[in-house]
Amino acid sequence: MQRVTITLTEDLATELDLFMAKSGAGNRSEAIRDLVRRALLTRTDVPAEAxxxxxxxxxxxxxxxxxxxxxxxxxxxxxxxxxxxxxxxxxxxxxxxxxxxxxxxxxxxxxxxxxxxxxxxxxxxxxxxxxxxDAARHSHEHSHGAPGHEHSHIRVQAGFGPVEG
CATH class of the missing domain: 3.30.70.1150 (ACT-like. Chain A, domain 2)
Incomplete structure (x- = not known):
């Protein structure tokens, strides 16, 4: 993780603390991470083929x-x-x-x-x-000894990534 320092007005800090209390966030960092993650997912410039x-x-x-x-x-x-x-x-x-x-x-x-x-x-x-x-494909042996099928996994990303243009 990266440490980022931000400055908030008193009003924003108060609103953030209210959000923390209502959301159950343990601290301001958790609350800000949640808010930023949600905001990034509402971008309208996400690549159509993502x-x-x-x-x-x-x-x-x-x-x-x-x-x-x-x-x-x-x-x-x-x-x-x-x-x-x-x-x-x-x-x-x-x-x-x-x-x-x-x-x-x-x-x-x-x-x-x-x-x-x-x-x-x-x-x-x-x-x-x-x-x-995942680019790598693999298989798992089943508990009853039967061979597994080859597959890859979906990985949830933090965001849709940078938009070029």
């Missing part, structure tokens, strides 16, 4: 004609990018839908925006998590 994981959430009115079927078909059409889905019934017609996908910033953003535009979909939110993939 790999990421995406967590998309929205409410869905299941009473809207064929909406549930259209959303299910979209997930089937993108099965190679969809990692997990969760549907939480909220009342007799509304559910909270949560989907974790993998792709490029551009592809997951376009998919989320298309879903948010559907009639009957509301409260859409998209969180992007920058990732990279």
């Amino acid at each position: 790999p990421c994981l995406a967590v998309m959430s929205c409410t869905v009115d299941q009473g809207v004609r064929n909406l549930g079927a259209r959303l299910a078909q979209r997930r089937l059409d993108t099965h190679d990018h969809t990692l997990a889905t969760l549907s939480v019934p909220l009342d007799h017609t509304t559910s909270l839908e949560i989907e974790v996908t993998r792709g490029t910033v551009d592809s997951v953003t376009r998919a989320a925006e298309a879903q948010f535009l559907e009639r009957g979909v509301a409260h859409g939110a998209l969180a992007l998590i920058p990732v990279g993939e």
Whole structure:
């Protein structure tokens, strides 16, 4: 880690201390790291081809004609990018839908925006998590002695990196 010294106005220091108390941060450094990390993930100049994981959430009115079927078909059409889905019934017609996908910033953003535009979909939110993939592939022997399959791992990155231009 690098040590960075900053100067804050009294008002900002007070706000930071309030944030610390509400968030549970143990000290100002933890609070500032959290705030900076969150701010960097909201950049709008992220490269479109940057790999990421995406967590998309929205409410869905299941009473809207064929909406549930259209959303299910979209997930089937993108099965190679969809990692997990969760549907939480909220009342007799509304559910909270949560989907974790993998792709490029551009592809997951376009998919989320298309879903948010559907009639009957509301409260859409998209969180992007920058990732990279290990270049080295390996396998693990299973505990029951069966050979493992060759694979690599996704690694969560601190940010999307510098943007060239």
